[in-house]
Amino acid sequence: MTDDVLLRATDVVKNFTMRSRGSGPRVVVQAVAGVSLEARRGETLGIVGESGCGKSTLARCLVQLTPVTSGHVEFNGVEITGLSRRRLRPHRREMQLVFQDPYSSLNPRRKVGDIVAEPLRISHFGDAEHTRARVAELLSTVGLDPASVNRYPHEFSGGQRQRIGIARALALNPSLVVADEPVSALDVSVQAQVLNLMADLQRELSLTYLFIAHDLGVVRHVSDRVGVMYLGEIVEMGDAETLYERPLHPYTEALLSVVPELDDGTHPPRDRIVLTGDVPNPSHKPPGCPFHPRCPVAQAKCAVEKPTLVELSPGRSVACHFPRHDS
């Protein structure tokens, strides 16, 4: 059972401390507020949430790009929080990132071949000839011409650049790929190409994906299981299909109800739940349930008592006192 889990996070917290206006009082912003999750081998775990919900910070904490404030992350059964850089390195090889912006995540002054070869060089992959062969192989794996090693990132379109980023992430045969909004900067037709490519690679290379995005359609499309984040917490988790069809948390329900859908006149109109107000400032979280000020079904209890994430049925968890779709 445990063998099944590639990555396990327990109660991960990440606080940022800042001073307002330079010299004011210290303000603690809890970007990730106690997240526990598991990514199983070979699956895609989707994390969805609006901007500022802490999903990117969570991703960075999980791969130890940012040290956690508290909590534990286990990778392949090994606790990786608090490891020194040197001891972390063999694990790093196994987990790679694909970033959102294919324009800023590739060094504009380096050739594509060097960009993809960099992880190989750092991990002493082999001599120049081996490296060249591996780079050529990686480029063709992601659907680029292996002859483009001597070109620079600016010579490529956004979709092709994202392919370069994916090739770099795959260079060391990772088992986990953390993709933080990998397609949100791309046009829809190109987005579809990249999503299909990622699906093919997952199958061919038995990859586990942690897929972070704000687009509910994209997350549904790629994910086996989905976690919904709000103000640094996972408020609902479940397998993609049941979560999308029978959301338990009022926030999930509202999110899903307002995604613009293609209406060809054959479906009955949906009940849209338009939330009022904005997401509260994470440095001044409301007491009780963090969602209660915007929740259409909040009751008195929600303002005082904070709900915890509880498993209602196998694999289905929700942090809400009054979950929807009971049973």
Added chain:
Amino acid sequence: MPESTDPATPLLEVDDLKVSFATRDGVVRAVDGLSLSVGRQEVVGIVGESGSGKSVSMYSLLGLVRDANVTISGRVRFEGRDILGLPDEDLRVIRGRDVAMIFQDPMTALTPVYNVGWQIVEQIRAHEDVTKAQARARAVELLGEVGIPDPARRVDLYPHEFSGGMRQRVVIAMALSCHPRLLIADEPTTALDVTTQAQILELIKKLQATYGSSVVLITHDMGVISEMADRVVVMYAGRPVEVGDRREVIRQPRHPYTWGLLGAVPRVESKRNRLVTIPGTAVSPLNLPVGCAFAPRCAHRFEACDQRPDLHGQGAHLDACWLSDEQKVQIRARVAATGVTT
């Protein structure tokens, strides 16, 4: 006062609009023959991917493309009056009063160094002879109308003190301050989260109903079109490839590009194993093919595609594709079943 208020004339008529830029590498044909009309109180959606010419076409008809190397031709009538190439002082009267714009990034429409009240007051006083106090009272009223809580206090805040969604509301308040007859919204919700997007779209719908304005909504998101537009224009490489009633286009898309565009969107309501993809990337506007601009990426091209198709069809649903109606129906069914455009 407008020259023609005859309700039968469309509010905006664009006829064979062409916008090209002379660059060091050659002539970039950004808009290559766009015709469209916007009726009174109608919401027309223009959909297309980046570089398809949807924004630049709307900017150019308002004289907002001020590049020394630009060439604009065609005919644009607003309420029956030719406005393309009018001197700037005449256009300035139209912009803001008769036609207002909302942009993707609200910060491009707001200056960071003045409070929002000042900016709305300036806009009102540019077009109407009112006192500062009157204009300010109107600004407060407008901010309340677009759903900004506590408008009497917020009117003195600066743009950076608002969230993205609230900032977009400020821009909408400004756009509506003179009750424009046409509102051009260029990706008004692309930078916003989905819950905020829902709020802003509802607001635009509500205000459109209250003031009876017409709206041109530019977006890349077919879902937004589906929720907002009466009619849709699908653009590719600077030309319309399909035009029709929103439901018709979504239910029975006729152009291979529209098939790809609709099939490429991952949906929340159904998990599909494979997305429809359009091979390749958009053509460069520097060297558009002689024939159909979509042909190099189209799996269904044949000899006829060496000639450039114009919009054609019966009724109000038009498309620019040489395939016969029967072929379109057959291929569309196959694409829907298999998820591949080839």
